[in-house]
Amino acid sequence: MQAKRSIMVDMQVFFYGLLALLIGRGKSKLAEMDHLYGMDLNRQLRNSTSERQEQHKQDSLVKVGERIKILRSQLSISLLWLATASIISVFTEDIVGSLADSPLLGVLSAFAFGVATLGRLGWFGASMSGDTTVERLDRGLFWVLYWIGMFLATWAVLP
Numbered sequence: 001m002q003a004k005r006s007i008m009v010d011m012q013v014f015f016y017g018l019l020a021l022l023i024g025r026g027k028s029k030l031a032e033m034d035h036l037y038g039m040d041l042n043r044q045l046r047n048s049t050s051e052r053q054e055q056h057k058q059d060s061l062v063k064v065g066e067r068i069k070i071l072r073s074q075l076s077i078s079l080l081w082l083a084t085a086s087i088i089s090v091f092t093e094d095i096v097g098s099l100a101d102s103p104l105l106g107v108l109s110a111f112a113f114g115v116a117t118l119g120r121l122g123w124f125g126a127s128m129s130g131d132t133t134v135e136r137l138d139r140g141l142f143w144v145l146y147w148i149g150m151f152l153a154t155w156a157v158l159p
Helices: 007-023 027-041 050-101 104-120 133-157
Strands: none
Touching (some): 104 133
């Protein structure tokens, strides 16, 4: 198995990652890829004892399992979050009437998604812990803007 980044390795990561997310299988393959990647990047690890390398491999398996749980949880929360925006939008569309038929809604939706996404890209103010007040504000703004984007997008596509 390769450790270096390539399209084939990325496809394997995607395949085994989906298996791990959906049915809990594939974590060992992901951990093996992480381990090999760590070996490529870390000369000390590469030159260490086989016991140390095996420990790194086991640590990789534990970390992959923890991160898959976190990712599964975040994806579930995201689906619920966006579903609430769509559901509320469906129920309120009749109340606002002609405003919901405006092409401006599509633009506003795209704007909310764009600001949320671009606001996260390239932000260099992150701390090691990722839990400063400004980082929490950033996460909150990201979630709210995505909710608004989904809400408006649903309105924009309703008949």
